[in-house]
Amino acid sequence: MAESLTIRRPDDWHVHLRDGDMLRGVAPWTARQFGRAIVMPNLTPPVTTTAMARAYRERILAALPADADFEPLMTAYLTDDSDPADLAAGKNEGVLVAAKLYPANATTNSAHGVSDIARLDPVFAAMEESGLVLCVHGEVTDPEIDIFDREAVFIERHLERIVRRFPRLRVVLEHVTTEEGVAFVQGSGNNVAGTITPQHLHLNRNAMLVGGMRPHAYCLPVAKREKHRLALRKAATSGSGEFFLGTDSAPHARGDKESACGCAGIFNAPFALESYLQVFEDEDALGNFESFASLDGAAFYGLTANESSVTLVREDHVVPEVIDACGTPVVPFHAGETLRWRLASG
Numbered sequence: 001m002a003e004s005l006t007i008r009r010p011d012d013w014h015v016h017l018r019d020g021d022m023l024r025g026v027a028p029w030t031a032r033q034f035g036r037a038i039v040m041p042n043l044t045p046p047v048t049t050t051a052m053a054r055a056y057r058e059r060i061l062a063a064l065p066a067d068a069d070f071e072p073l074m075t076a077y078l079t080d081d082s083d084p085a086d087l088a089a090g091k092n093e094g095v096l097v098a099a100k101l102y103p104a105n106a107t108t109n110s111a112h113g114v115s116d117i118a119r120l121d122p123v124f125a126a127m128e129e130s131g132l133v134l135c136v137h138g139e140v141t142d143p144e145i146d147i148f149d150r151e152a153v154f155i156e157r158h159l160e161r162i163v164r165r166f167p168r169l170r171v172v173l174e175h176v177t178t179e180e181g182v183a184f185v186q187g188s189g190n191n192v193a194g195t196i197t198p199q200h201l202h203l204n205r206n207a208m209l210v211g212g213m214r215p216h217a218y219c220l221p222v223a224k225r226e227k228h229r230l231a232l233r234k235a236a237t238s239g240s241g242e243f244f245l246g247t248d249s250a251p252h253a254r255g256d257k258e259s260a261c262g263c264a265g266i267f268n269a270p271f272a273l274e275s276y277l278q279v280f281e282d283e284d285a286l287g288n289f290e291s292f293a294s295l296d297g298a299a300f301y302g303l304t305a306n307e308s309s310v311t312l313v314r315e316d317h318v319v320p321e322v323i324d325a326c327g328t329p330v331v332p333f334h335a336g337e338t339l340r341w342r343l344a345s346g
Ligand SMILES: NC(=O)N[C@@H](CC(=O)O)C(=O)O
Pocket: 016, 042, 107, 108, 109, 137, 218, 219, 220, 221, 248, 250, 251, 264, 265, 266
C-alpha cells in the first residue's frame, strides 16, 4: 500500500475565487494546492471584457502572498452583448484563456448569461479562430425541464450543434454530472473535454436528500442518481485524457447555504486533492491520478505541465467544521469527516 504519492503540481480547471474579503479568504487555499486555475467570471457584475479580466487578475494576485506559486488563468463571461473582437484581443494579448457560457439564470450569478445561444455564433467563430477555449455550464433553464434532466437536454439542444458547427473550437463541458455527459465527451473529438468535481465523485442525490436535507451537498448541476456517480468515477479514473480535474470550488457564507433558499455551491478548495485521491485509491487507479490532476488539463489547454511537484502522504485527518474566510464562515466539503490523505508539501 503506497504511503506517499508525489506528482507534478496539479492545476484546477474550474474554480470560483470570488472577490473582496471572500477572495482574500479563499484564494490561498487554491494557491496552496494548485499551480494554475481557470478562474470563473461570475462576479457581480460579471467579468465580461478583457479589461475587467485584467483588473480581476490583479486583484487575485494582490490577495495572495507574494511568494505564492500560482497563476490565475482568466475567463470572460459571455452575454448577449459579448464583443467577438474584444475576446479575440484578450486571447491574443495573453489575458484571456477561455470564455464561459452560462445559460441565463442557470446558476449562481448567471442572470446576465446568454438568453439565445444560437445568437452567439459570431462569438464562437471568433473564439474558434483565436483559440479561446469555450467553457460551458451545460444546463438548460427551460422551466419545463426537470432539474435532473437539464444537463442531458442541454447537450441535445445546444452542445451537439455548437460542436458540429465549430469543429475546431475547443469546448469544455464543465462539472459533468451524468452518464450522458460522459458519453458526449467520449463520443466527441479531442477538441471536447470534461471536468469533474470531487463532490460529484463522492455524492449522489440520496446523499443530499435522504435522512434530512443537506444544504452543504447542494451545488449545480445537482448531484444525480448513483448510476451517474459511478459513470463519473469510471471516467475520471480511467486514465483517458478527455476528463480532468476541475473542482468547481464555490464558497458561500454558511448562512446563505443554511437558509430557506440556500445557495448552490460547495467549497472544496481546502482539501480537494485529498478528496479526489481517495476516489482514485478506492477505484484502484492511483497510477492515473497524476494524469487527471496535473497533465491532461494542461495538454488540452495547450500549456506545459508544471515543473514543480507536490507530495501527498497517507495520514488520517479530520476536516474542520467551518473555515473562516476573512470574516465569513464557510463550511468546507467533507466538514467533520476523516480524510485518508494529506497534502504534505507543495
Ligand atoms: N456550482 C455551483 O453550484 N455554484 C457556482 C456556479 C456554477 O459553477 O454553476 C457558484 O458560483 O456558486
